[in-house]
Amino acid sequence: MGLNKKDVLKLAGLAHLSLTESEAEEFAKDLDKMVSFAEELQGLDTSSIDLEDRDTNVYNVLRKDEVKPSMAKEELLANAPEQKEGCFFVPQIVE
Template sequence: MEITQQDVEKVAQLARLALTASEKETFAKQLSQILSHVDQLNQYDTTGIEPTATVMGQVNVFRADSVRPSLPVEKALANAPERESDGFVVPKIIEER
């Protein structure tokens, strides 16, 4: 499948990206190569092969959750430039449109 510069322009517009003519040409070529490679992979018969997210067979490598004491408020707010009794102060940023 061939990706044209017009296709790249359409996607760039949807993603709110400003691309140069050189970038459009490069991306069109690269995306066409990717789709060509995927098309080659589609030629292989994968009937009966289970989809995998990892080839290592690992299911869950995360540790179990455990309850631990939280950081004390004084220590957590030690470097805050401004603070209130129970937290730090964030400057209000509201712009008129």
């Protein structure tokens, strides 16, 4: 089919996911399966469906604009892989 390892690697770039060679090859087959899924769905008539119709039983879920205490800084940073001066720390962003 049309999709191959190169397509997988492009997607991996978007998803910021490093893959092994064999994973990239394997996932190409999965992409093909996805294509056939889409083809199967194309055969269905969904013209009666309007995804934006307002038929929903849960809407206007809103919260009052009242401040509640935030989490303590130490708790927030407790799982940080690297921190510096009270901030989360990451290496250079190539600009």
